[in-house]
Structures are given as C-alpha cells and as structure tokens.
Amino acid sequence: MKRAIFWTVVVALLALLPLVLRSYNLYLLNLAAVKIIAAIGLALLTGFTGQLSIGHAGFLAIGAYGTALLAQYAGLPFWVGIPVAGLLSGLAGFILLVPALRLTAIYLAIATLAFGTAVVEALPRWASVTGGYQGMSVPRESFLGVTVTRNDVAMFYLALVMVVVLLWVARNIVRSRVGRAFVAIRDKSAAAQACGVSLAKYKALAFFLSALYAGLAGGLYAHVVGYISPAEFGLGKSIDLFIMIALGGMASLPGPVLGALFLTYLPHWLSGFRGLQSIIYGSALIGVVIFMPFGIWGFVRKWTAPDKVQSLPWPLRAAVEFVRGGGGR
Amino acid sequence: MLAQLIVSGLAAGSLYGIMALGLILIYKTTHILNFGQGDMAMFSTFIALLLFQSYGLPLLAALGAALVTGGLLGIVVDRGLLRWAKNAPVTSLFIATLGIGMILQAIALWMGLIDSRPFPYVLRGRPLFIGDVVLRQHDLLVFGVALAVSLLFFIVFKFTKVGIAMRATSQNKRAAQLMGINVGRIGTWSWALGLGTGAIAGCLVAPIVFLDLQSMIFVMIKAIAAAVLGGFTSLPGAVVGGLVLGVIENLFSGYMPTAIAPLKTTFVFTLIILVLVVRPHGLLGERSAGGHG
Amino acid sequence: MSEHLLVASELTKRFGGLTAVDGVDFHVDEGEIVGLIGPNGAGKTTVFNLISRFLEPTAGTITFAGVNLLKVPPHRVIGLGIARTFQNLGLFPYLSVEDNLLIGRHNQFRGRILPLALGLGQREERAAASEVRAMLEAFGLGAVRGALASMLPYGSQKAVELIRALMAGPRLVLLDEPVAGMNAAETQAMGQFIRRVRDERGVTVLLVEHDMSLVMEICDRIVVLDFGRKIAEGTPHEIGTNPRVIEAYLGQEVDRAQV
Numbered sequence: 001m002k003r004a005i006f007w008t009v010v011v012a013l014l015a016l017l018p019l020v021l022r023s024y025n026l027y028l029l030n031l032a033a034v035k036i037i038a039a040i041g042l043a044l045l046t047g048f049t050g051q052l053s054i055g056h057a058g059f060l061a062i063g064a065y066g067t068a069l070l071a072q073y074a075g076l077p078f079w080v081g082i083p084v085a086g087l088l089s090g091l092a093g094f095i096l097l098v099p100a101l102r103l104t105a106i107y108l109a110i111a112t113l114a115f116g117t118a119v120v121e122a123l124p125r126w127a128s129v130t131g132g133y134q135g136m137s138v139p140r141e142s143f144l145g146v147t148v149t150r151n152d153v154a155m156f157y158l159a160l161v162m163v164v165v166l167l168w169v170a171r172n173i174v175r176s177r178v179g180r181a182f183v184a185i186r187d188k189s190a191a192a193q194a195c196g197v198s199l200a201k202y203k204a205l206a207f208f209l210s211a212l213y214a215g216l217a218g219g220l221y222a223h224v225v226g227y228i229s230p231a232e233f234g235l236g237k238s239i240d241l242f243i244m245i246a247l248g249g250m251a252s253l254p255g256p257v258l259g260a261l262f263l264t265y266l267p268h269w270l271s272g273f274r275g276l277q278s279i280i281y282g283s284a285l286i287g288v289v290i291f292m293p294f295g296i297w298g299f300v301r302k303w304t305a306p307d308k309v310q311s312l313p314w315p316l317r318a319a320v321e322f323v324r325g326g327g328g329r
Numbered sequence: 330m331l332a333q334l335i336v337s338g339l340a341a342g343s344l345y346g347i348m349a350l351g352l353i354l355i356y357k358t359t360h361i362l363n364f365g366q367g368d369m370a371m372f373s374t375f376i377a378l379l380l381f382q383s384y385g386l387p388l389l390a391a392l393g394a395a396l397v398t399g400g401l402l403g404i405v406v407d408r409g410l411l412r413w414a415k416n417a418p419v420t421s422l423f424i425a426t427l428g429i430g431m432i433l434q435a436i437a438l439w440m441g442l443i444d445s446r447p448f449p450y451v452l453r454g455r456p457l458f459i460g461d462v463v464l465r466q467h468d469l470l471v472f473g474v475a476l477a478v479s480l481l482f483f484i485v486f487k488f489t490k491v492g493i494a495m496r497a498t499s500q501n502k503r504a505a506q507l508m509g510i511n512v513g514r515i516g517t518w519s520w521a522l523g524l525g526t527g528a529i530a531g532c533l534v535a536p537i538v539f540l541d542l543q544s545m546i547f548v549m550i551k552a553i554a555a556a557v558l559g560g561f562t563s564l565p566g567a568v569v570g571g572l573v574l575g576v577i578e579n580l581f582s583g584y585m586p587t588a589i590a591p592l593k594t595t596f597v598f599t600l601i602i603l604v605l606v607v608r609p610h611g612l613l614g615e616r617s618a619g620g621h622g
Numbered sequence: 623m624s625e626h627l628l629v630a631s632e633l634t635k636r637f638g639g640l641t642a643v644d645g646v647d648f649h650v651d652e653g654e655i656v657g658l659i660g661p662n663g664a665g666k667t668t669v670f671n672l673i674s675r676f677l678e679p680t681a682g683t684i685t686f687a688g689v690n691l692l693k694v695p696p697h698r699v700i701g702l703g704i705a706r707t708f709q710n711l712g713l714f715p716y717l718s719v720e721d722n723l724l725i726g727r728h729n730q731f732r733g734r735i736l737p738l739a740l741g742l743g744q745r746e747e748r749a750a751a752s753e754v755r756a757m758l759e760a761f762g763l764g765a766v767r768g769a770l771a772s773m774l775p776y777g778s779q780k781a782v783e784l785i786r787a788l789m790a791g792p793r794l795v796l797l798d799e800p801v802a803g804m805n806a807a808e809t810q811a812m813g814q815f816i817r818r819v820r821d822e823r824g825v826t827v828l829l830v831e832h833d834m835s836l837v838m839e840i841c842d843r844i845v846v847l848d849f850g851r852k853i854a855e856g857t858p859h860e861i862g863t864n865p866r867v868i869e870a871y872l873g874q875e876v877d878r879a880q881v
Contacts, residue, residue: 106356107557107605110554114554121592121594125591172741176733177738178735183717190712192725193674196790198697246424277435279431279432282429282431283428284428289422294418
C-alpha cells in the first residue's frame with residue numbers, strides 16, 4: 001500500500017512537468033519514453049529470456065510505419081493506430097521464432113540482424129506508399145479538439161500513460177510464472193523443460209511481447225516526431241537499444257529505464273563538446289562496462305545490498321530501504 | 330555475364346573472408362564479438378593513407394605501417410582496456426568494443442578524415458581479359474592476399490607454439506591454463522593478429538569503396554555474416570563463408586530485376602538464416618560452438 | 623506387465639558410430655528405490671535423457687503408467703508424473719530458492735497470460751508461495767527461502783533441487799548423481815533424505831550414482847550397465863557378489879590406472 005502511494009505520487013509529480021518544462025525538454029522526455037518502452041521490450045527478450053537481438057529497430061519501424069500508414073490510408077486515430085501497429089509488430093516477432101528455436105547466441109543474433117536489415121531495405125521498395133528513402137510525414141491528428149501529433153505537451157501525457165502502463169504490465173509479467181519461465185529458459189533450458197516449461201511457447205511469448213513493446217514505441221515515436229524515414233531504423237538504432245539494456249542492467253526493469261535515459265541525455269549534454277562527444281560517449285561505454293559489469297542497476301543493487309546499507313547514515317539508509325522494498329528483480 | 334559475376338563475387342568474398350578471419354580469431358580465444366573491428370580497420374587504413382599522402386612515405390611502407398598499427402591497436406585494446414573488465418559478461422564486453430570504435434572514429438575525424446577520401450591502388454595496371462571476363466589487377470592482388478593470409482593462419486595454427494596455444498585456449502580455457510599456457514598473453518596475441526588482419530582487409534577495401542568513417546562497418550557486417558555462415562569458430566569456414574556470400578550477393582544483384590536487386594542484403598541474410606536453420610552451426614562449425622558453455 | 627510404473631524395453635541409442643545404450647530392458651515398480659549404476663560411459667545419463675525426452679531413442683520403447691512416453695515432448699514429461707534432477711545441478715542460479723521451487727510447480731499454475739499481465743495472478747501466486755514455504759519447512763530448509771540459489775552450499779543446492787522435483791507432485795523422480803561431490807556426512811544426510819521422500823510421500827525413485835555405499839544402502843533393486851548393455855540386475859546383495867559387475871568395475875579401475 002505504502003509503495004502504491006509512493007508510485008502514485010511519483011507519477012503525479014511527473015504529470016506536473018509540463019507546467020515547468022519548456023517544449024524542447026518535453027520533446028526530449030518524449031523521445032526518452034520511446035526508448036524506455038523499446039528497451040523494456042528488449043530487456044524482456046534479451047535480459048530475461050536470454051535471446052540476443054540486434055535487429056530490434058526493425059520492430060520499431062513496423063510500429064512507426066504501421067501507425068503512420070494506418071492514419072494515412074485507413075484514417076485510424078492514434079489511439080487505435082498505435083495499438084494495432086504494435087500488435088502487428090508483435091505478430092512479426094513470431095518470424096524470429098523459427099530461428100530462435102534452432103539457434104543460439106551469435107547465430108540468433110545474426111538472424112535478428114537480418115530481420116532488421118530486411119525491414120530497412122524493404123521499406124523504400126514500396127515508395128508510392130511509404131515515401132521511399134525520403135520517408136513520410138505522419139498525418140496530424142487531434143484528440144478532443146487538441147492537435148496531438150507533434151504537440152509536445154499532448155505527446156508527453158500520451159508517453160507518460162504508455163510508459164506507466166507498459167512498465168506495470170512488464171512488472172506483472174516478470175513477477176509471474178511467465179517471468180520465472182523466461183529466466184529458467186535463459187539460465188538452463190534443459191532444466192526448464194524438465195520443470196514443464198515449453199521452450200517454444202515461452203520463446204514465442206517473449207518474442208511477441210518484445211516486438212509488441214518495440215512496435216508500440218515506434219507508434220509513439222511516429223506521432224512524437226511527425227516524420228519518419230527508413231534510415232532512422234537502421235542497425236545503429238538496434239545497437240543503441242542493446243547498449244541501453246546492457247548499460248542499465250538487462251535482467252531488470254529499472255535497468256532499461258536508466259539505460260534509455262542515459263542514452264537520451266548523454267549525447268544531448270555532450271553536444272556542447274564539439275568533436276569530443278564521441279570520445280566521451282565511447283569512454284562512458286567502456287567505463288560502465290569496466291566499473292559496472294552488470295549495468296547501472298546492478299551497481300546500484302550492489303551498493304544498496306542489505307549489508308552495505310547497514311553502514312550508511314540514517315536518512316540515507318531509510319531512503320534506500322524504502323525504495324528497495326520491491327524494486328524488481 | 331555469369332563468369333564475370335562469379336569472379337567479381339569471389340573478389341568481394343575474399344575481402345569478407347579476410348575481415349572474418351580477424352573477427353573469428355579474436356572470438357575463438359576471447360569469446361568477444363569485436364563489433365569495433367570495422368572502426369579499428371578504418372583507423373589502421375587511415376594511418377596508412379595519412380603517412381602516404383601527408384608524409385610522403387612510399388605506399389608499401391605505408392601499408393606496412395597500417396599492419397603495425399593494427400597489431401599495436403590490438404595490444405592496446407586488450408592490455409589497456411579489456412584487461413580491466415575481467416568481471417563483465419561477454420555481452421557487455423561487446424559494448425566496450427563499440428565504445429573503442431567510437432573513440433577511434435572521433436580520433437580519425439580529428440586527424441582529418443572528414444569526407445570520403447580516395448585510397449591508392451597498389452596494382453593499377455591494365456585489367457586482364459580472360460575470355461569475356463575482366464579481371465582487375467587489384468582483384469588478383471585480393472585473391473593473392475586472401476590466399477596468403479589463409480595460408481599464414483594455417484601455418485601459425487598448425488605449427489607455431491603461439492598458434493597451438495591459441496587452439497588449446499579456444500577449446501578449453503581452463504585446461505589450457507592448467508597446461509601452463511598464459512591465456513592472457515594468448516588473448517593479446519589474438520587481438521594483435523586479428524586487428525592486423527583487419528588492417529589488411531581495410532587497405533584492400535579502401536581503394537574500391539574510398540575511405541570514410543563508416544566504409545568499413547558495412548564490410549564488417551558482411552564479414553560477421555560470412556563468419557556465421559561458415560560456422561563462427563572455424564577459420565576455413567570464414568573464408569568459405571566469405572566466398573559463398575560474395576558470389577551469391579553478386580549473382581542476386583546481377584540477375585534480379587532492378588526493383589528487387591537492392592534487396593540483396595536481405596536476400597543474403599535470409600539465405601544465411603535458412604542455412605542455419607538446417608545446419609545450426611554453419612557450414613563448417615563445430616557442434617559445441619553456439620553458446621558459451 | 624502393466625503393474626510396473628516405468629518400463630523400458632529394447633532401449634537403444636546410437637550417436638553416430640557410438641552405441642551409448644544398447645537394447646536395455648528394465649522396469650521400475652511403484653514405491654521402489656532403484657539404482658542405475660555402471661562405470662563411466664556406461665550410458666546411465668543417456669538413459670535418463672531418453673526418459674526425460676531430451677534424446678530420441680534409436681530403437682525401443684518407454685512406457686510410464688501405461689502411457690507411451692515417446693509420444694510426449696520434453697516439457698510434458700513432468701505433467702505425467704516424472705520429475706528429475708541434474709548431474710551438475712539444474713537450479714537456476716540467479717533466482718531465489720523460493721522462485722526455483724515455484725518453477726518446480728510451473729505446471730500447476732492456471733493463470734492465463736492476459737490476466738497475469740494485468741496483475742490478476744496474485745492469489746494463485748500467494749497460494750503457491752505458501753505451499754513452497756511449507757515444503758521448505760518440512761525439510762528443514764525454511765531459512766534459505768529468500769537466498770539466491772547459487773549462494774547456498776553445494777549440499778543444500780542438491781537438496782533444494784530434489785525438493786524442487788517434488789513440487790510438481792511426481793510419482794517418479796529421476797536423480798542424476800544426487801551425492802556427487804559431497805563429503806561423507808552430506809552423503810549420509812542425502813541418503814536419509816531420499817528415503818524420506820519415498821517413505822513419507824510415496825514417491826518412486828530411480829537414481830544414477832557412483833557412490834556405491836549409498837546405492838547399496840538405500841536401493842531396493844539395482845540395474846547395472848556396462849558399455850550401454852545391461853549386465854546385471856538384482857538386490858544390493860546380489861549385485862555386490864556378482865562377478866560380472868565386479869569385473870566391469872575392476873576393468874574401469876585398470877583403465878584409469880593406465881591413463
């Protein structure tokens with residue numbers, strides 16, 4: 001109960017942000033929300049279920065283009081278009097199931113890479129509909145009389161709702177028998193089967209959920225930026241997503257959130273250091289790997305372990321213990 | 330037409346193969362997929378270009394310098410950085426290699442690699458005509474180097490102490506350690522050799538595609554695909570995988586209508602997946618190679 | 623025939639040119655503790671993997687409680703009433719002991735994915751958790767419930783894995799080297815533990831083990847394999863005096879000495 005109140009207060013405070021932040025900052029937060037949702041999806045697949053994917057931007061593309069095309073040609077409003085496109089992306093996730101049932105580690109990674117490449121190469125082929133390499137603009141939409149597409153405040157609330165709901169759903173899944181089955185498959189698939197876990201069923205579920213999250217993130221992205229092109233969903237994006245979960249700590253839910261925020265704001269802050277940004281960014285990646293081998297969240301968990309917390313001064317200790325209560329696996 | 334497509338496919342495939350050899354060597358002994366291989370090759374190649382153009386070094390000396398740069402880079406990467414990340418899971422180390430790649434890109438940019446830069450051919454004489462097949466001298470060089478590098482790898486692995494130790498390490502790290510092999514030093518050797526090989530690939534690719542910050546990344550992706558096709562832990566597999574990949578790719582873009590031809594990467598990757606679904610460990614891979622344990 | 627719980631007949635498994643299991647017949651009756659022994663490479667673990675359906679036999683049949691096991695995929699085996707442990711531990715190292723045991727009763731969960739995603743699985747989850755707690759208390763391991771499985775001492779991990787196998791309420795458990803790597807005291811405790819499982823819960827046990835003292839002490843019946851073939855079967859006393867068995871084990875000692 002106490003925790004429910006705590007999180008309600010957090011969300012309420014976040015909902016007040018448009019009162020104090022300028023539009024550009026809200027825009028950045030919206031982009032962060034896109035990354036958070038996609039990263040949670042990838043964490044479910046790679047972090048929890050152990051299935052490597054370096055082609056996830058392909059699902060983002062399906063979600064983004066799906067949303068835009070549904071709005072353009074079927075006239076579907078965003079609150080139908082985004083979920084439908086997300087679902088389409090989720091179904092596309094099953095494409096990777098066949099390789100996932102046969103392949104491990106690096107071989108599966110190549111299959112996902114192939115999928116990501118295929119999506120990006122295929123989109124411009126259909127130029128009359130998708131606008132080819134130039135991309136397409138997302139039709140402007142209104143909701144209750146307010147233009148929402150590319151409206152940073154409206155998008156902020158949509159993003160907030162989506163992040164809260166999807167994080168909550170992910171948490172429920174991770175803490176249920178499904179989440180345990182995911183981890184079991186990741187760590188010892190034979191033992192998992194002996195316990196009654198069907199590899200085909202749960203891998204399928206993991207791919208579906210993961211692609212669904214990425215698709216929803218893509219749909220949100222389409223309306224946040226208002227203009228999409230194939231190049232935005234290339235290998236670099238997929239790798240960025242992977243970096244997010246690895247930096248944040250991939251077998252957790254706070255991890256991908258932290259990683260997504262990190263990858264949104266670090267390049268932004270670094271844009272002041274002309275020429276040095278890649279060096280700082282690269283060094284940051286190396287530094288995190290060296291000093292936080294299990295990601296930022298792994299690092300936080302290590303330093304807030306019960307025995308470490310005992311030696312902290314009182315106010316800090318109380319705060320840590322409160323937040324620890326159930327911060328996720 | 331067919332013969333021409335196959336020959337130029339083999340030339341491209343040889344380049345993928347050389348690049349893949351370096352990647353696999355590193356992967357075999359350290360279990361790290363070096364996603365910075367493209368950037369590292371770019372950097373070594375750029376050093377050669379710089380020495381040749383700005384400092385007037387003879388071309389061959391400059392190319393030698395690229396090789397040395399690759400080797401040194403390998404030592405620095407392994408000793409200077411990865412050595413400190415002993416506790417990290419291999420998936421994170423893969424990210425560290427990306428970070429190194431970014432830093433190298435930044436340094437190259439800072440040293441003046443801003444636009445695409447032409448890179449000199451070593452052999453630029455008249456092309457050979459065999460029947461109706463045109464063979465550039467550079468292609469001959471590529472074939473020769475690919476053959477030489479493969480032979481060198483074969484000899485090193487079969488007959489030298491370091492090579493045998495590398496094989497032992499890749500098969501069983503613990504057992505190798507118990508037999509008195511300095512696994513750490515073997516890792517450094519692999520990095521040095523692997524990046525040296527990358528530099529060779531870079532210097533052979535650069536004349537064809539020009540040199541810019543990104544040009545090696547595409548080669549690396551193809552090399553990874555080739556390596557996977559060959560069965561990621563097999564050195565001969567890398568070469569075979571590269572050649573097969575190059576030929577198929579060329580035949581596809583040669584024979585498909587223009588509307589579909591740009592999908593060649595998709596086609597090649599789909600084909601690789603199909604091969605893997607039938608043979609989960611690639612054409613020449615070992616059964617135990619998939620996971621890490 | 624039908625009164626046996628598990629029946630393997632003419633069971634054969636070849637890997638390429640190697641015949642790991644060669645025409646083996648054996649059965650296990652309800653309530654028995656049966657030992658499957660033999661020198662290294664005799665094919666014991668292969669037999670387990672055939673029963674668990676991780677491997678497809680080259681020839682032969684396995685039936686369990688009248689059901690043809692060969693028609694069942696690996697993850698359905700536990701649903702029929704066969705649970706197992708693994709030679710090098712099948713615990714999930716990054717999950718707590720409690721979560722490990724919850725996976726052990728994965729099959730009993732009825733909640734569907736959509737309600738679960740909406741947080742509606744709480745009651746079932748709580749009921750399962752209290753079941754786990756009761757089970758751990760019953761075997762005196764209540765204190766380690768929240769610990770990460772990989773943090774427990776080796777002997778306790780083996781015990782937890784056996785308890786996990788019991789969570790599904792099996793009729794038969796397959797134990798692959800339950801005391802491998804244990805000292806004498808731990809072995810003794812595990813032996814009593816296995817007995818308790820059979821006596822108190824009526825669970826039938828089929829175990830592979832190298833530790834002869836344990837096998838001789840707790841098994842009702844022993845099946846001996848050598849080079850994939852069954853060379854003997856009988857009570858511990860019969861097996862202990864069977865010249866073929868002694869020869870098989872001696873042969874192995876000689877081999878070892880030469881290596």
